[in-house]
Amino acid sequence: MSELRGPVLVVGTGLLGTSIGLALRARDVDVLLSDVSPEHVRTASGLGAGHAVPDDADPQLVVVAVPPDLLAEQVADALDHYPHAVVTDVGSVKSGPLAQLDGHHGLERYVGSHPMAGTERSGPLAGSAALFDGRPWAVTPHGASTEAATSLVTELAELCGAMPVRMTPQEHDQAVARTSHLPHLMAVLVAGRLVEAPEAHLALSGPGVRDVTRVAGGDPALWQQIIPANRDAVLALLDDVHDRFERLRAAVAGTDLAALGELLAEGRAGTRRIPGKHGKAPRPTASVFVALPDHPGELARLFADASNAEVNIEDVRIDHDPGREVGQVELVVDLERAAHLTEALVGRGWTVHA
């Protein structure tokens, strides 16, 4: 360990590049920055993410943090330009760029990676040293990657506070196709059906449709690059879904309750496979619903009362349904603490239902 001494060159000072710079600077690693936009470099530098790369730089590690379409080209440039450096990238797909790099000189010094951090925001100003805290960070060596290069990239993930998860580029792409790309596309299809809806129909929208469609609000230009870059893995899943979709349609059309029930049960089983907080198995939780006047201060008072009851709140959902001047807050807590919390809140005058 502690092979990573720097300097680390970050190519691309958007959200991810700037956040990596900030996280490394907090650990006293020297960080150099480059970007096609000198303005972005100045901003990231001003935030304390590093300083502009000099012409004679000799980085130990290059982190390529550019949009998917430019990844392979920028990794190749880095391998050529810095013949002693290990090179990684933080792109959301791994096999495609690797295939484009096939046969490139020095490829044993390249190890792909992918921190599972938010993509809805962008730009250096959105950067944060805490962005990767405790997040999974896929480290994806290819067949020819050296072990030294792989450890250095693993150490990068650790220095940024993330949990490195080693897998092959192919495994990675299959994993994100299932946990990110497919959900995104299906959310897009559901949300797309709202475009032509009569306004009166949308008045019946509840929290369900909001949750299902939220990710579809993401930047189309970014997803237009991500999906084709993971074409094969996404297509394989779309084929699986197509098969189930046809079964679903037939079950609804033919009122085949057994077939419909089987699909519904499969869906519920799937929701239970998503890992719980901190990667542990999901703990049983219960929801406590509290009526809440919609003005500043009430939420603070509610959380203070919950805190005084010494109950840890695992999740919060505020009900945004139209027309509620009195809102509803859902507090998700450990199953064994729900009764205690309910009692405590009722004792403090809140209107609670379990």
Added chain:
Amino acid sequence: MSELRGPVLVVGTGLLGTSIGLALRARDVDVLLSDVSPEHVRTASGLGAGHAVPDDADPQLVVVAVPPDLLAEQVADALDHYPHAVVTDVGSVKSGPLAQLDGHHGLERYVGSHPMAGTERSGPLAGSAALFDGRPWAVTPHGASTEAATSLVTELAELCGAMPVRMTPQEHDQAVARTSHLPHLMAVLVAGRLVEAPEAHLALSGPGVRDVTRVAGGDPALWQQIIPANRDAVLALLDDVHDRFERLRAAVAGTDLAALGELLAEGRAGTRRIPGKHGKAPRPTASVFVALPDHPGELARLFADASNAEVNIEDVRIDHDPGREVGQVELVVDLERAAHLTEALVGRGWTVHA
């Protein structure tokens, strides 16, 4: 107004029936309760939702709150048994039960309705007088419903604190097919694809897949009744989605970026049509992300600090990604208040990124 004097007979003392009883009792309306389970009646009665219906009851209004499969039968029974009463139901589909009732004697006294309230919980103990506060409540007269019956049901919704939305049974079913049934089925298909996923792949799950699949955790036995009961409207939407799904698959397979971009843009446009809080047009909001140690009290301290800054919090999301011992809280606030909140929280020692 104020035609509804009672007594109101509630048939079925589950979540919705008990909540209606509680809401009406809070307005001093006499409420009678019946259920196939005497235990449920005793529980609902003990909660203050009304008292067991006597044999010689002469209700002004009967509210049928039973599972979808039993709706038409129970509405017919109520029309026969109480020849002076107006009869409504609170089922989640409207055309199917009406068709089953076609030609029934006294049908002019029946007006369907549907409060847009949660269905994930069940049973009388989950009931609350506040369940309907400010929620849309569809009131769906059929062609032969009398105006007097329609007003009485509208008044029921108002007395329960809801916002009545008048539409035809057919409009209602099309609206919920789009805003509830289709999102549910698509979430089921996405969640179903997690069943066969290798555990290592699921380690990369983020908040996106959790949101998209959440509703798929609902009770399969209930949805097995709801979907077939709205067969035609759901099928029409499944056909639309099928068409888009085929276009999507072709766009991904052929790397047709223009076609893919069009579908992604349509999805984003759809997310923006969902009405904002209190039925108003969505106001522009911004998210402020705050790092938060994962133990009791920190959330209370955060909300107290936000409250002292006099910023109203529109929504809250707690990041549940595996491995974060320091969690991340997203505070959604009015766009114009975000900078002020950020400054205030940083001043109180919080680690914030915009």
